[in-house]
Amino acid sequence: MIPNSIAIGKLNHIRKSPSFRKFGFNHTMILLNLSDGQNAHLPWPLTRKKHGLISMFSGNHINSSSKSLVKKIYDSSSESDLTILDSDTILMLSAPAIIGYSFNPASFYFVFDDKKYFKGSIVEVHNTFKESHLYKMPSKSESTTKFEGFNIKQFHVSPFLDRKGYYKFNFSVTSNIFDIQINLFQEDKFIFGSRYKGKFVTLSTKNLIKNLPRLILTVTLTEIRILTNAAMIFFIRKMPFFEKPDRLEGTNDSPAVGFISRLKIPFK
Numbered sequence: 001m002i003p004n005s006i007a008i009g010k011l012n013h014i015r016k017s018p019s020f021r022k023f024g025f026n027h028t029m030i031l032l033n034l035s036d037g038q039n040a041h042l043p044w045p046l047t048r049k050k051h052g053l054i055s056m057f058s059g060n061h062i063n064s065s066s067k068s069l070v071k072k073i074y075d076s077s078s079e080s081d082l083t084i085l086d087s088d089t090i091l092m093l094s095a096p097a098i099i100g101y102s103f104n105p106a107s108f109y110f111v112f113d114d115k116k117y118f119k120g121s122i123v124e125v126h127n128t129f130k131e132s133h134l135y136k137m138p139s140k141s142e143s144t145t146k147f148e149g150f151n152i153k154q155f156h157v158s159p160f161l162d163r164k165g166y167y168k169f170n171f172s173v174t175s176n177i178f179d180i181q182i183n184l185f186q187e188d189k190f191i192f193g194s195r196y197k198g199k200f201v202t203l204s205t206k207n208l209i210k211n212l213p214r215l216i217l218t219v220t221l222t223e224i225r226i227l228t229n230a231a232m233i234f235f236i237r238k239m240p241f242f243e244k245p246d247r248l249e250g251t252n253d254s255p256a257v258g259f260i261s262r263l264k265i266p267f268k
Contacts (some may be wrong), residue, residue, distance in 0.1 A: 009198015
């Protein structure tokens with residue numbers, strides 16, 4: 001099984017409609033084996049406390065309860081097509097909190113069965129309206145390293161994309177490299193895609209300190225990048241703007257909101 005790691009890569013976005021736009025930036029996350037009891041002792045300065053220098057605090061994910069992440073995942077998947085067993089292994093890929101601050105547009109939970117087959121995934125998505133949603137999917141393929149899944153778009157993320165269409169998820173995860181792809185289709189036409197691709201390095205105190213600037217930039221620049229890109233689309237590209245629709249079932253209050261949700265701007 002893949003060991004606890006730091007994920008170092010490039011995150012690219014591409015929009016094909018109604019106007020072409022492509023951009024990318026360096027992005028660093030942390031991969032943890034949530035099913036490994038030894039994770040109670042994480043290498044310094046990574047902690048499970050809310051206000052640690054680098055923190056993987058369970059209260060920032062899925063809901064604000066004090067339950068463990070594994071318990072939250074079991075509870076959330078109980079009424080879905082993805083059945084998670086006690087014998088399964090759950091890996092979490094997410095950006096950490098830095099001194100208590102966290103805003104994660106997407107976190108990933110990879111589920112492997114006792115034979116190490118990639119049986120399913122949960123994608124936790126947060127928007128800038130203090131909301132979150134879980135896309136829970138069994139795998140459409142039998143593989144130890146690759147996942148393919150589909151899900152109807154049920155959550156409002158960008159005011160420049162309406163809540164229509166479906167997502168195609170393709171994940172490839174090995175002990176050394178990863179390739180995370182999410183593509184949005186509307187009427188079977190490719191509209192928008194995100195791809196996070198890179199390598200894993202061992203999660204250790206030495207590597208955490210070495211990559212601390214990367215982690216800090218990833219966390220602190222996420223919302224700034226959202227704002228600057230939204231401003232460009234709104235004021236310069238003048239793309240169609242979609243008002244936030246009413247919540248659908250399965251949309252919840254976000255346990256970790258960023259600063260954008262507190263701003264009064266037209267393109268949140």
